[in-house]
Amino acid sequence: MLVQLAIRNYAIVDSLDLELQDGMTAITGETGAGKSILLGALGLCLGERADAGSVRHGTDRADLAARFDIGSLPAASDWLAERELPGDDCLLRRVVTASGRSKAWINGQPATITDLKALGEHLIDIHSQHAHQALLRDETHLRLVDDFAGHRQDVASLNALYRQWHDRRQRLKRLSEDSDEIQARRQLLRYQVEELDQLALSEGELDTLEREQETLAHAEESLREAQVATDYCDSDDSGALALLHQAVNRVSPLPGSDRGALADALTMLGEARIQIEEATRELHRFIGATELDPERLAWVEERLGEVHRIARKHQILPEELTDLHQRLHAELNGLENGEHDLDTLSAEVETLRDQWRDQARRISEQRRQAAVQFGQEVQGQLAFLAMGKASFEVDIEARDTPGPDGLDRVRFLISANPGQPARPLSKVASGGELSRISLAIQVVAANHSTTPTMVFDEVDVGVSGATAEIVGQLLKRLGQHGQVMTVTHLPQVAAQAHHHLHIEKQAEQDTTQTQMAHLDPAGRVRELARMLGGVKLSDRTLAHAREMLEASQHEHH
Template sequence: MLIQLAIRDFAIVDTLDLEFHAGMTAITGETGAGKSILLGALGLCLGERADAGGVRHGADRADLSARFDIAEREDAKAWLAARELPTDDCLLRRVVTASGRSKAWINGQPCTIADLRELGECLIDVHSQHAHQALLNEDTHRRLLDDAAGHQREVAELATLHRQWHGLRRQYRERSDNDEERQAKRQLLRYQVEELDQLNLQPDELEALEREQETLAHLEETLREAQFAADSCDHDEGGALSLLQQATSRLSRVPGSDSGSLSEALGMLNEAQIQLEEAARELHHFVESTELDPQRLAWVDERLGEIHRIARKHHVMPEELADLHQRLSGELEALDSGGDDLDSLRAQLEQTRQRYREAAKRISERRQRTAATFARQVQDQLAFLGMDKARFAVEVTPLETPQPHGIDRVSLQISANPGQPPRPLAKVASGGELSRVSLAIQVVAASHSTLATLVFDEVDVGISGATAEIVGQLLRRLGQHAQVMTVTHLPQVAAQAHQHLHIEKQSDDHVTRTQMAQLDDAGRVRELARMLGGVKLSDRTLAHAREMLAASQGAAH
């Protein structure tokens, strides 16, 4: 379960350190106070997409970390162990810079964002306020039923089989195409490969040729300047060596030149003369041993021209020619051997198709068995939420065309009024009914979850009154088996929580900050009163809040 969340310079939060406990935690605050900041920070730790807008204004970066207790999470420990990461702790960290770049770590080791998402799926299950909108999509219906059936791994394996089946079918069709077209393609490929064979571009040759071309093109100027430098160093009158020798000779005849500063200067002049003589020899050697070679330059120009011509012909960069050569050679080889393994490919295709159908049939049968149980569980929750007359059903019907997820179409259906047959949610449920149906489904889905932490982000939207109190009881009941965190605007829900976190936005003339604190009993009464009656807290509202909290906590025991 989640035990700590640290937020630095994120949104309007400068520093925030939170500790979480088992049971149900309510997160409340005024509209715009930043309740979504906590879930946003947690989402980034779990691999959600980051952008520079999340960094607090004026800060260089946002630094977020979440620590989990995984003592009972064998799947999470196995994931860490497979990557040779410590399994006695689980610390996820994400840093987002003001430029929008981000980095991630797991237990102090750098990781990819995909790693965060993959590990996060072993730790937290998020139910959002937009879930009722997703209920209008039948893909969501199927995923919910599969979660209830507990065969997600089998469905993922089925998708792999479907991909393999269609990949093999595509290969078979390509190799079974009209022989004339195949021959034309083979002839074109053979011409292209032979042309690249003749080019015979060697590794790093392009870069070496470009360097040599640059050198040869400026060699005449280089020799001229080297000759000038060598002449400037010579012993001839006016040359650097001649002047240096004169200076050394005259200085050595000065009285006292064998001691003090003059002695040091004379020594440096002698060393300079030695260095200058060595430089002159090197320059003369370079000039005498280097010859202009126009023919070599012409060959290099021609070779580079040929490389660039062929690259333009194939619409690639010159440095991509080697990869192109390898790819075209592979395609040609596959075409040449296509006839030999066509029968083998046909057998492999049929075998994979049969494996898909058998696996899809097993999954379909399990969906059929689970549908009635899932429908009954949701209907029980609907009755608890005041829709006791509603009739909920899960319809599983065959698809005409097999899909990656199987051979079934899954439709969640409801009849809100007695005597009416169930129909798809999108055609029947009103906004208020859909909110309650969504909550009932999410509670059932959460009860099937094997994860230790369940997050509910304002799933109680559109619910009020006695139904809101029932929602709170449902979430508290879930909190007896898992850690439940819920962002809510309903006092009836917040009163049911074991732990209550309050978010408050504080502003002055210069800056706006969000603060979050765990409330004690007195603080909870004041927050419940605010949620009940607004900014001004009357004695009556406080008394109502106190009574609500006492009743909720007392009923729980």
């Protein structure tokens, strides 16, 4: 149940907090007062499309929130629990900026518009005057009968099965048409994979080969230069070690005072000799470890040449060959292991078709059973709405071609007068008749809905007098088992409500605002009188309004 609606800077509303109750709530106000604002704000919380025009002029964003009590809504509770958002309350919030962008939250966690719509289906049903137009389409008739039958999940499963069947059927068609191309692709892959198998390039091998090639190619030059460096360090007469030895011999014999002044120099000469000796040993080790191996060099260069040749053939870098090998091998396995085998795919298509037809036949039988009861209940509501002579029926016939929703075409037929054949709604119903037929259908649908909150937006358009009072009684009955909010211009309907919400537009200086308030009994009498007789309220009109309200309240008890 919707328990609270908070609106900030939306359309011509500055700030508004509404507490809502169960039962039937009538929403009234003069034309243009902003009744659509209430439903618009609620619609945005439920994932409807937003635009910059939603934001109150002069502000940077509109902020809307709707709180629902879901303690008795297991479907909504399960939906939230699956997303780790549990709780007995559900808070939907939507912020729309002046640039037209929007953000959404569910119980304080960021959410997508798709999430709002999916969760909203478990929380609220909105029936609008535009439903009249939707009733002229066959797909609406099919959906209503399926909802009435209570097998929405079965139809969704059938739809998914149809998409699988259609997908495999299209793939089979493409493969049948392209079998020559598939065979050519398989042969090419075999050749390419075999060539890469023979190359057998391992992970990291390319880097190793390139380093080894560089070492082997420069081995002779490296040996020569290392030997020269060794000679510089350790030549008998002119090497660095011999020269350092001579330098020490020159300084050591000096008198004690001079030798003391040169102590640091002697120390450094000694350290330099140690460093040169260590460097000489390293050079000797390098010379001893380095070998000239022209045969190994030739093999490494041939191996690298083969790697680069195959990489050029595939127009990739040499280091990408390993990944290419894996991809081509996987594709070849897919082709050779029957993933695209025509016989296997053909059998799968037949299996999916048979599964779809079996499930479609079961759903078709359920539809035919539900259609009879649905037609009877609508017929009963039409009689209640002063169309007792009209005849309503649900016609189900086989489709020319199978579709995602099954084998059936569902149409609502009506005969407004006895003796006339039943014909589609669009061909026989006048505006007023269509309004009443639409209301009858929506009341039947709502009676079987598991959604506890229903909103009716001017569904009483085109009715008046005693019929209007009956419409109010219908909505009041629905409100006795849940929460019903109805936007209406008819006092006969508003008088039946358990609660009355009045919407008023106020102009102050250069700004316009919409105010909404729950009416007490005296306020309800004045509002009903306004709806009955216009702006100027006479004693007679007020008395009529009071009598209307008292009569409807007496019926409550």
